[in-house]
Amino acid sequence: MMSSDLESGTVLRTVADAEGYVARICFKTGPPTLTGVELEWTLHDAAEPTRPVTPDRLRAALGPHAPTTLAPDAPAAPLPGSGTVSVEPGGQVEISTAPRRSLRDLHDHTSADIRHLTGLLAAAGLVLGRTGIDPYRPPTPVVDTPRYRAMRCAFDRLGAAGRTMMYSTAGLQVCLDAGTADQVVDRWVVAHAVGPPLLATFATARRHQRRETGWASARMAAWLCIDPARTRPVWSPAAAPGDPAAAWARYALAAPLLCVRRDGDDWTAPSGVSFRDWLVGALPRPPTTADLDYHLSTLFPPVRPRGYLELRYLDTQPDGEWIAPVALLTALLEDDRTRDAARALAESTADRWTEAARRGLRDPALARVADEVLDLGLRALDRTGLPVPVRTEIEAIVARRLAAGREERG
Template structure:
């Protein structure tokens, strides 16, 4: 889902004062209005059909994707969109991602994205490749497939804290849902609600337990890796303590206090010394002052479970088994499209607010999270009929969710 930057902010204005950065953040990260658009980003690990533990070959992947290959694989290729207008990107470990176009209709989003998934699956099948079915690679240890200045800087920064960064970069796959921020009157409640829904839905849709041939003991080893790599850039930008605070102020403080991951330079050396925050950069910590464009790029290196990008990007879900991505998308769309349902679901989350790590560690094995997840899913199923999804799609979502509900009920009975 593309960020729309106001035309008066397109030039690389130098940021010399904190107030300049604060004003810029308020303009680009929080665009309020009627919540009309939604989009998805679907990411998968990629495997050889006959030997899923074999490394990803970038050349094989480029040939398989053909005209849809991103510039990181084919710098001179056309980068053609898929039939449903989604675009393909490839992550540093060879994971493939579809980024949908934004849609006003949930039905159209699901149908167009399904067409894109079918096209991608067909291309890979022809090349003897298959998509993974979980949020972390169950077969292979972390291994790079692509190398760019950004990825080198990320690896260097994350290596300072241990191996979790390489696991995240090279082995994980997520499902991201993008939704409008909402009206100025409802935005604060919407921001609060999507954070509150995070732990129960992370627990309900966790798929990332096995990695590199090992049972990690985590329901979502993917989120465990994200939380471990660099807490100032991956922890939630919201807690129950901050629930009554202005989201713009909270996010501004978060973004300016996060350490720099990299600084783009023409020579390809994007490394920066450890511990320098964007606030420090404005204060003169690096030779050249930052620009508004540098700040916008810095925002792309922050990875909280919910990230404001003009819209809200919900980043806390694992990749789902084939054909099942539609279930968490439908659940969240049903809740966010119905204020009454969203209020009921938010109330059900009250006992487990901020239990992100418990959700990643235990999933539905935690009784409190299982109870909250069951309540949220039941509210979502009741609201599903009020969406514009076709009956067959609603039935598919209900079947998948009922299976998750049965797992939650077993933990609470």
């Protein structure tokens, strides 16, 4: 990174300036019209899934779609449906879609992008994983950047979960508009409250390194363990809803620095220094708005505001099944009556993130709430604009997941 990049942005002089900046950029209000997804997969050799996939092989497979972190001179061309490809530190491949005004368009364009990507990978003897954590290999770095090295250093101070998260996990992120000024609080709260039952229902990450982990979602278990100051939920039922923007600003400034951008390759952050500490002089230079933007990108709560709401609590889904949780979340947050009903149904288990990750639908309280919340979401699907065959398939996916949960509970 050049010095000019580090000097970009406005210098932040006070905590109040930083809090105001976060509140302005992270909750952009307006009618909720757009939906997007980020689909991430572990990547495997088709013939021998335990075999490591090298950067050179992945770069060649992606061709013009390879990101600059993998191929600095590549054009990083979008996929045919306008999605962009990125590669995570463990070689996980991700499609970030363009936001769409209808779920029908999102489904059509994203499905086309997935087909194109899987075709490129198949030609190179590679396949996408089907679960939220690598079932075959131990955590191994594939992409190395100053950011990823600094992250690894910070997480290593806290144990092994950080490397598991960085190199072995894969998730499905749902991106929804924050809503109008009078909707933001409700959409924020409901996005959190329905998280544990939906995590439990759509958990796919049981096996890692060729053995059972004892968790329904070992992916979420890794996230919950790495650093609660940057991964715990921002909202919980124990707290009044209040002002989500103010709550997020407090959360962000209290979180420790994960990395500090500098000239050169060493972005290691001093241990235990928060962004608030930086604002009051803990580092040699004052932070800028660009530094704060970067810090916000290193915070990973289950629901993260980025101007829109990024719901980060779902595991990667098997082939073609990603649309089910995306459509259900969109439907549950769509209108006032459905949001009110969803909150009433889900609030009793809204703090059961660990139980959802560990036991999934074997947890009786989560299973009961999941039955009710998913029934509510399914009844609202006809307002999503999805065609009847897609809605019918979503109903079948949900029925299979709930039936599997009942079978596990005996």
